[in-house]
Amino acid sequence: MDWLERTATLRQWTKGGARAPHKPLLFLYALSRFQQDADGELIYSAVEEELKRLLAEYGPPNKTTPAYPFHHLASDGVWEVRTHDGLGSPGSGVRELRATGAAGRLAPELRTALRREPSLLGRMARVLLDLHFPPSLHGELCEAIGLELEPAETGRPSSARRSRDRRMRELVLTAYEYQCAFCGYDGRIGAVPVGLEAAHVRWWAFGGPDDVDNGLCLCSLHHKLFDKGVLGVGDGHRILVSQRFVGHSPAAREHVIALAGRPLIGPQPGVHPVATHHRSWHTSQVFHGTPRPGSDLPRARPKEASHTRSQLSPRTPTG
Template structure:
């Protein structure tokens, strides 16, 4: 049985690029627990809080429940559920799972395969990460689910048909003249830029292309906050000259973000409503379709109202 192919084909609710990472998150969590206890089961009432936290932090902005993947992952052949009454899931309702004493774990054949071939666990985990989350979140997501993976894994996975364009980073950083589009940071050591990254607006895992219209040059801090939905990109009412330079785009800051320190105010909340540092003349800014996808699928909650803020100089 090809477990990588089965992992790549997890059935998920999908419509117009909507994120539904419920099953991948549960499977990553189960792999992490398998490393701790290969025979242990995950009682829903015990792990519900952990799964809620994962969905809140790495799932879609809309409200959701961990009961959904706990029940439905069974149909993908990688997960099994037992209750106090015997095998089989009682349903996808939270009350159903709690009252029946539902407990889940990796399917028997998958557990046997992981015992026979220990590197398979890392390959499955990396495939899930690559298919459903941006690289900036991989490390902390592994920590969140208790996964310990090898630092590097260079083998090519046949189930991932799209290959990333290695020139994407250089094209995006050049387009933005090696400055963070949110704060203007442009640090270097000698001639080498440091702390600057090319962020996909529409995530590569969700069909985002490797081109400049889907990219932003961001410092490491703002890249992470952008991928976590703290920061976003909106559209103001630009003058024609602003539109040509990308100045029509404005920075969104989530109302759910809380930070009381001067650093949090300066580097995050004070950005609300500021114009982006646009790309150099002749380069098209972020495409509306990619911007709108990020706003609906990644950005959390409503944006903070614009306060009197000093625009960044571009």
């Protein structure tokens, strides 16, 4: 049985590019728990709150319940559910799962395969991460669920092979003149920019193309906050800041809250800005909550002339 192929083809609700990472999150969580205790099981009532937290942090903005993937993942052949009455899920209702003492774990055949070939777990986890989450979130998601992966653990089934365009980073950074589109940060060591990244607006994992009009040059901090749904890009290419974000320090106010309503810095003339359909996808599928009211204060462009930056040709590989 090709477990990598099965991992890559989980049946999910899809409509108009909507995110539905419920099954992948539960599957990653189950792989992590297997890594810690190969014979253990996940009692729904005991893990419900933790799964809720993961869905709230790494799932789409709309409210959801972990009962849905807990029940439905069994249909993909990688998961099983037992109750007081034996094998089989009582349904996708929270009350039923709690009342029947429902417990889930990886399917017996998969547990056998993972014991026989320990490296398979890491390769399956990589498939789930690559297909459903941007690279900027992989490390912290693994840390959040307690999953330990070796750096060399890679590999995807043929159906998951879609090559990234390695030129995108340089094209996007050049388009935005090597400065963060949100804050103007433009640090470099010699001719090499540091702390600047090419962010996909519509995630690559969800069909986002490696095109400049789907990219933003962002500093590492704002890239992470953009992928977490704290920041977004609204009408008029103005910065959105979620009302759910809370920060009382001067740094949080200056580097995040004060961005609300400010226009993006760049791209340079002649370059297409972020396409409306990519912005709309990010706003509906990633951005959390309601935007904060924008500031009426004008946003000054950094004083340095940008023509010297545009002559740089960094050789840093795409992250």
